[in-house]
Amino acid sequence: MTLLAVERIKLFSTRSPWWCMLLALGLTVGITAIIAGNWNEGPMPVLGAVFAHTFGLYVVMVMAALAVTTEYRFGTIKATFQAVPDRISPMVAKAAVVTALAALVGLAAGFGSWGLSWLLAGDTSQLALESANDWRHVAGVGLVYGAGALLALGVGALVRQTAGAVSIILVFALVLESVVGLIPNIGDDIQKWMPFTVASKFIMGDPDQGGMPADAGPPTVGALSPWGSFGYFVAIAVAMFVISLVVVKRRDA
Amino acid sequence: MIEATGLTKHYGRTVAVDDLSFTVRPGRVTGFLGPNGAGKSTTMRMVLGLDRPTAGRVLVNGKRYAELDQPLRTVGALLDAKWVHPNRSARAHLRWLAKSNRIPVRRVDEVLEMVGLSQVAHRRAGGFSLGMAQRLGIAGALLGDPEVLLFDEPVNGLDPEGILWIRQFMHRLAEQGRTVFVSSHLLSEMAQTAQELIVIGRGKLIAQTSTEQFIRDATEDTVRVRSPQLDQLRALLGGARVEDSPADGALVVRGVEAARIGELAAANGIVLHELNPQRGSLEEAFMQLTKESVEYQAHD
Numbered sequence: 363m364t365l366l367a368v369e370r371i372k373l374f375s376t377r378s379p380w381w382c383m384l385l386a387l388g389l390t391v392g393i394t395a396i397i398a399g400n401w402n403e404g405p406m407p408v409l410g411a412v413f414a415h416t417f418g419l420y421v422v423m424v425m426a427a428l429a430v431t432t433e434y435r436f437g438t439i440k441a442t443f444q445a446v447p448d449r450i451s452p453m454v455a456k457a458a459v460v461t462a463l464a465a466l467v468g469l470a471a472g473f474g475s476w477g478l479s480w481l482l483a484g485d486t487s488q489l490a491l492e493s494a495n496d497w498r499h500v501a502g503v504g505l506v507y508g509a510g511a512l513l514a515l516g517v518g519a520l521v522r523q524t525a526g527a528v529s530i531i532l533v534f535a536l537v538l539e540s541v542v543g544l545i546p547n548i549g550d551d552i553q554k555w556m557p558f559t560v561a562s563k564f565i566m567g568d569p570d571q572g573g574m575p576a577d578a579g580p581p582t583v584g585a586l587s588p589w590g591s592f593g594y595f596v597a598i599a600v601a602m603f604v605i606s607l608v609v610v611k612r613r614d615a
Numbered sequence: 616m617i618e619a620t621g622l623t624k625h626y627g628r629t630v631a632v633d634d635l636s637f638t639v640r641p642g643r644v645t646g647f648l649g650p651n652g653a654g655k656s657t658t659m660r661m662v663l664g665l666d667r668p669t670a671g672r673v674l675v676n677g678k679r680y681a682e683l684d685q686p687l688r689t690v691g692a693l694l695d696a697k698w699v700h701p702n703r704s705a706r707a708h709l710r711w712l713a714k715s716n717r718i719p720v721r722r723v724d725e726v727l728e729m730v731g732l733s734q735v736a737h738r739r740a741g742g743f744s745l746g747m748a749q750r751l752g753i754a755g756a757l758l759g760d761p762e763v764l765l766f767d768e769p770v771n772g773l774d775p776e777g778i779l780w781i782r783q784f785m786h787r788l789a790e791q792g793r794t795v796f797v798s799s800h801l802l803s804e805m806a807q808t809a810q811e812l813i814v815i816g817r818g819k820l821i822a823q824t825s826t827e828q829f830i831r832d833a834t835e836d837t838v839r840v841r842s843p844q845l846d847q848l849r850a851l852l853g854g855a856r857v858e859d860s861p862a863d864g865a866l867v868v869r870g871v872e873a874a875r876i877g878e879l880a881a882a883n884g885i886v887l888h889e890l891n892p893q894r895g896s897l898e899e900a901f902m903q904l905t906k907e908s909v910e911y912q913a914h915d
Contacts, residue, residue, distance in 0.1 A: 364714055364715065364717055365715065367714050368711045368714045368715045371707065371710055371711040371714060372700075372703075372711050375700075375703045375704065375707035375708075375710075375711070376700055376702045376703055377702055378702075432700065436697070436698065436699065436700045436701065437695060437697060437698030437699075438698055438699065438700055440665055440694070440695075440698055441698050441712060441755070442715070443664070443665060444663050444664075444665065444686065444687070444692065445686065445687050445712055445715040445716055446715055447664045447680055447681040447683070447686055448681065452715070612667075614660075614665065614666040614667060615660075615665040615666070
């Protein structure tokens with residue numbers, strides 16, 4: 363518990379996490395507001411309210427990467443390991459704090475977007491959260507942000523540099539995963555298993571019928587069920603984090 | 616008490632620390648002396664468990680650093696005053712450090728008071744001058760009221776006032792019975808700070824001895840003599856090592872005390888114009904000692 367408090371103090375005694383959280387929330391909710399305000403193809407579906415969740419996801423991942431890369435950048439990681447020489451427990455505490463915070467931001471972004479859609483969309487007859495799928499679309503944003511933060515933390519701890527970690531995360535998520543689909547023959551099969559593509563299936567996949575135009579919004583691909591997709595994404599995040607722990611433990615600080 | 620045995624660290628093919636064994640005892644300031652690049656910081660990082668030794672081990676109060684429970688209560692260290700997040704306040708920096716080892720938060724205010732930073736406790740550490748940052752680092756080292764203290768080049772870049780403050784501070788800590796281990800590349804600084812010296816060059820131990828002994832061994836006293844009857848005097852001095860100083864025609868005598876030369880001259884009716892005992896220069900002696908072991912040598 364004390365280590366959780368330590369990481370909480372560290373995170374909230376600098377400004378960048380606040381900015382990142384505000385930006386993640388603002389981007390997601392703001393873009394959703396634009397979508398909702400301009401929705402005129404019949405009633406707005408629940409899915410429409412969470413199309414924009416990926417914007418906040420990237421920002422939250424940057425926040426998570428920063429939480430560890432700034433420690434390397436300013437040498438405070440050495441002070442941390444001096445205070446807690448086993449190294450694993452402070453890293454796990456950091457992951458717990460950052461993941462929880464990211465999940466909270468995700469919940470706020472999901473429900474904020476959904477709430478704003480209520481206010482702005484012309485026809486809200488399909489917007490009520492009535493099924494398990496509806497709840498997954500909205501509350502799932504919190505889960506994906508949490509898992510994404512863990513993944514980013516692992517990358518940050520491995521790379522140790524802000525610029526490097528952020529570039530890897532953004533290039534992977536925004537460029538690589540789409541470009542990979544262009545590879546002839548096998549491209550589509552690889553893309554189906556790319557982490558962010560799969561994560562998006564968890565949020566957007568298998569919507570209830572009704573109110574949803576046939577091909578509105580980004581397509582969801584992937585062989586797994588929505589919850590299976592989430593399990594896959596979490597597994598990748600945990601694997602990355604565990605690898606980073608092993609490396610951090612062995613490497614000179 | 617810090618005990619290193621056979622401590623060795625390789626970075627790739629570079630040998631930073633080579634089979635280093637030494638003991639740092641409590642109740643005195645022990646200087647860790649060596650030219651830049653000699654392996655002082657690497658050794659200190661290994662003491663703190665930050666770097667993993669390639670071979671050998673180092674124990675603090677009989678335990679490896681990683682085995683210490685709440686290590687900040689046993690070992691306090693200032694390796695680099697810049698290891699602070701620039702946007703965090705001095706107090707927040709100490710607060711998370713304290714929390715990590717269950718040190719009560721009132722201790723944070725105590726150490727801030729001790730180093731004279733209470734007034735600026737809520738200012739961001741990034742705006743601190745080097746002297747202030749150094750004080751914040753010392754506050755962090757003192758947080759757990761530790762028995763063992765490590766300082767890596769603590770006076771680097773400080774003004775004379777700051778240097779004096781740190782020197783007196785370290786003496787006080789040692790007087791309280793703590794183990795104080797301070798590195799420096801300046802012998803003149805160490806001569807005034809440390810009672811005991813561990814001297815290394817290129818990662819190897821050169822000497823572990825009291826500062827007094829080290830200076831006595833390393834420096835040789837000489838006597839400058841000028842006289843119109845220099846040749847006569849030279850003959851009388853016989854076996855002593857004597858050399859001419861071409862600049863002003865003086866004689867530089869080694870290994871014979873000034874008093875003895877004066878008596879010799881008086882007994883033989885030799886007029887002396889100058890009889891000037893000179894202490895050897897510390898820096899010169901140190902350079903002599905570590906000449907072979909300087910990592911980066913300038914060629915002129």
